[in-house]
Amino acid sequence: MAACLGFLGYHYLLAVSLSLVIVLVHGDIHSFNTGHEVVKENEVSSCDFFQGSWVLDDSFNPLYDSSSCPFIGGGFDCQKNGRPDKDYLKYRWQPNGCDLPRFNGNDFLEKYKGKKILFVGDSLSNNMWRSLICMLHATVPNSNYTFGAKGLLSTFSLSDFGVSVNWLKNGFLIDMAYEKIGKVLKLDSISTGNQWLGVDVLIFNSYHWWTHSGRWQTWDYFQFGNKTVKEMDHMEAYKIAMTTWANWVDKNIDPSKTLVFFQGVAAVHLDAKEWNDPNHKDCTEQTEPVKGSTYPGPGVPGEAILKSVLSNMTKPAYLLDITLLTQLRKDGHPSVYAGRGPKFTDCSHWCLAGVPDTWNQLLYAALLQK
Template identity: 80%
Template sequence: MAALLCFSCCHCLAAVFLSISSVIALVHGDVHSFNIGHEMERKQVGSCDFFQGSWVFDDSFEPLYDSSSCPFIGGGFDCQKNGRLDRSYLQYRWQPAGCELPRFNGIDFLEKYRDKKILFVGDSLSNNMWRSLICMLHSAVPKSSYQFGSKGQLSFFSLQDYGISVNWLKNGFLVDMAYEQIGKVLKLDSISTGNLWLGADVLIFNSYHWWTHSGHLQSWDYFQYGTNTVKEMDHMEAYKIAMTTWANWVDNNIDPSKTRVFFQGVAAVHINAKEWGDPIHKDCSKQTEPLKGSTYPGPPVPGEAILKTVLSKMAKPVYLLDITLLTQLRKDGHPSVYAGGGPKFVDCSHWCLAGVPDTWNQLLYAALVQ
């Protein structure tokens, strides 16, 4: 009998959720407040596209937290602790074309989402964004008591004074991965653990990077879709099928009057410096400034178009945090050799904290509270 790989401890996680829920009250927003928020989201997107713009150096701009004062960053994202000496990458702010992006206000965020539950579901890029957000909230109320930890695939953070929980559930594919006699099977049309996503006031999903893996980095042996089990297929076609499965789950299970759904979007990687016309460097190493302007000279990210197509066909509202362009321009924002794995380990996929993910949360804040 197949046993779920990614969530074999489903009952254990459910118990953790219940334990946390016993401490943190979950009070859903009413229909009226959600509909007003949704209308304003559409109006804001129509009047100004937050996701088109450029990075502007501002010597008066400082991150909302310092990596040395946030206890939640984790070794791989703490570039300063791992030896990065330059700090100019921390003083670039995202400037949308034609409007201003609201400055993140942690106190306002906490007051508006008092007694709410926010859940990130996704891969390590989701973890990157989650840790950024809890650092931003902690820095707003540094004297408030908090709970922070993990159990199985669930990592949790809560501020007791505000009754808010901000959790991350690791799930890189969103669809099921199962052990079978033939090996690890990625089931493109199956989601059996979606009950763990229910009950949140805000859901922020993410899935893309694991789908691009191949060779020794690939974490599955077979794809399964319907009655077909195959050793190999086009990974982007598999991604499209899986995201359609996820979209159908949201359409069938989410009540928009109680839960607002976001998709984190596809973050760029910088593993080939030729994409931005750099003949000297190989990848993101030794990059100290963003690309200028508001266009990326390299090829598009295939997952971006696929995701937008899937979202456009959904019946329920999902807000896309369309971070692809703003990350494409930030070749300087990765840990590179400052990920804590030694000088031979270069990380051009994740992002330094403080850094670029703080802007993702600024965009999330703009969508949630405006």
């Protein structure tokens, strides 16, 4: 897929999208410095930021030090939890044909002064949210901030800039009702969307909870229209639910006031056979990415479903297409360094600092203005 640059303004929106892989910038398209080299207009406009490989770069420094960020949370702080290797912090995402602009926190804060940014989704949204607020805190470490949580809403704000970056936990996006028969996923209903209104940037995410089954499943029934069923194909349910969400966005969001993104499907690494490693069971003891630009394992079913739904929206939500770059990072998970003892292995979430910082660099590239 090809990615192209469009114009994006707070009071207007003009976007050019090819196969839903898009990079949006404020203002005119010229050249800009990525921290490695100046990227020319024609190079960037023809570049797909989401196709590439991971490069070990000794000159590359993480955007923050985990020991100096107070917001990481125990499960993501791999260094604090005893991870002995550090090379995973030195890998830089290298798109095929151009460089990804390095995140500039001062520029970000200046552009989004007085603005509200809201992540809505599951714990992968939490991963990305905590990464971004660590990046901003590292930019202005002496600035006053507020940080807290009430119910499902976690908040972070920098009063000197009037910027708030929040996370609303909502793994399904559609409704789940507690009824006499049990917990019912209402695939065609969204009653809490008013919580998503009145912000300047929305970044949604939903996928991983839909793959759960057995003791990990958090619902008892599916409901769609007049039908209530105990079981159905989970990916079919996901498609119906994401279509419900897309219809809500089309009906309720004014793209001249609110920019809508979808955090793409992040890979998990539960089976080392996917990357042809006979010596390990999963992501445990992985210290380097898969080499090259192709993942040898199977695709992620939700990726195609999500792209199909987004392609049919009348007010497009722009996909941060992180599937490939996460598939290649089998080394980026907390694994046994999630802070819950050596018997607990996490191959779904990501260490901070780490891979989610690149997701936020992609978001920054999408919001970049000259």
